[in-house]
Amino acid sequence: MSDSFDPMFSVQGKIVLISGAGNGLGRAIAIGLAARGAKVGALDFASDQVQEVCDEIISQGGIATPLVADVRDTAALASCLEKLIEKFGVPEIVIAAAGINRRGTAVEMLDKDWQDVIDVNLTGSWNLVRLAAAEMIKAKVQGSMIFISSxxxxxxxxxxxxxxxxxxxxxxxxxxxxxxxxxxxxxxxNAIAPTHFRTPMLEKAISLNPEGAEYFTRNIPLGRLGQPEELVGTIVYLSSAASSMVTGIVLAVDGGHTAR
Ligand SMILES: NC(=O)c1ccc[n+]([C@@H]2O[C@H](COP(=O)([O-])OP(=O)(O)OC[C@H]3O[C@@H](n4cnc5c(N)ncnc54)[C@H](O)[C@@H]3O)[C@@H](O)[C@H]2O)c1
Structure with a gap:
């Protein structure tokens, strides 16, 4: 894989753990980091999808290993971390991208839908980063954690x-x-807060909305939805020495959505 990137933005040889890597934003990030020389532990509960992503990375000359766990299951996550450490070493970059959306108005929302979303998006991300941090701290490994907010x-x-x-x-x-x-x-x-990006999660929301993609594009001044690959640059920035003085921020990658 190419070593020709600006060293300030290099992720060459970095060990990455990313959840939600089987599809959407996580998939694009896993492929994007691997293309820049990172060793990627691609984690998802969709085992076939995460295997496909790793096969694609490896077929392009990159380095990746599939890790299968539900982010709600701390024992399964711990065993994935153990596998990753055995294969590549302690992660230096941890990206929490696994997430779900279950819609319902405040009055009608099912308790289960409230709880599932909190469990996967918030507690699942918490599980991932604190388990990884424990290993990093034990091994005195410095690095970068990145949450995918919204x-x-x-x-x-x-x-x-x-x-x-x-x-x-x-x-x-x-x-x-x-x-x-x-x-x-x-x-x-750090966290990234994306606007609407074309992923399976958004495609589903588009299909359920009577106005379709137009509804989601309306609030984006750049006038279009994001493509998953367009998140990679910000991830490389937050993962690399380019952002060495940046911590504790929520960075909107939103085509101007929050500037309105
Ligand atoms: N697509 C957007 O427009 C958008 C905008 C803002 C934020 N986000 C956030 O980005 C992240 C990725 O979203 P996406 O659009 O790529 O979604 P997606 O549905 O396309 O992909 C999500 C991936 O997470 C995995 N996943 C879901 N629950 C899991 C669990 N419990 N354990 C392990 N893996 C699990 C799925 O299998 C899938 O591979 C989410 O946190 C989402 O909230 C997305």
Missing amino acids: VASLVGITTGIANYSASKGGINSLTRTLAMEWATLGIRV
Whole structure:
């Protein structure tokens, strides 16, 4: 894989653990980091999908290993971490991208839908980063944690997503708190808040909306939805020495959505 990138932005040889790598944003990030020489532990509960992503990376000359776990299951996550450490070493870059969306107005939302979204998006991300941090701290490995938040944590984008917005608001608080807690250990913690990106999660929302993609594009000043690959540059920035003085931020990658 290419070594010709600016060294300031290099992730060459870095060991990465990424959840939600089987599809959507996580998949694009896994492929994008591997293309830049990172060794990728691609984690998802969709075992076939995560295997496909790793096969694709390896077929392009990259380095990746599939890790299968539900982010709600701490024992399964711990066993994935053990596998990753055995194969590549202790992760230096940890990206929490696994997430779900279950819609319902505040009055009608099912308790289960509230709980599932909080469990996967907030608690699942928490599980991943704290288990990884324990290994990093034990091995004195410095690095970068990146949460995938959402513009839904920063502005009221639509109705029927109270569970989702609350989970992402929790992520922003975790970002700041963990950034403080781990700063002196050389572990930076940041979050990215994307606007609407074309992934299976968004395609489903588009298919359920009478106005389709137009509904989601309307609030984006750049006038279009994001493509998953367009998140890779920000991930490379937050993963590399280019952002060595950056911790505790929520960085909107939103085509101007929150500038309105
Ligand atoms: N697509 C967007 O427009 C958008 C915008 C803002 C934020 N986000 C966030 O980005 C992240 C990725 O979203 P996406 O659009 O790529 O979704 P997606 O549904 O396309 O992909 C999510 C991936 O996470 C995996 N996953 C779900 N639950 C899991 C669990 N419990 N354990 C392990 N893996 C699990 C799925 O199998 C899938 O591979 C989510 O946190 C989402 O909230 C997405």
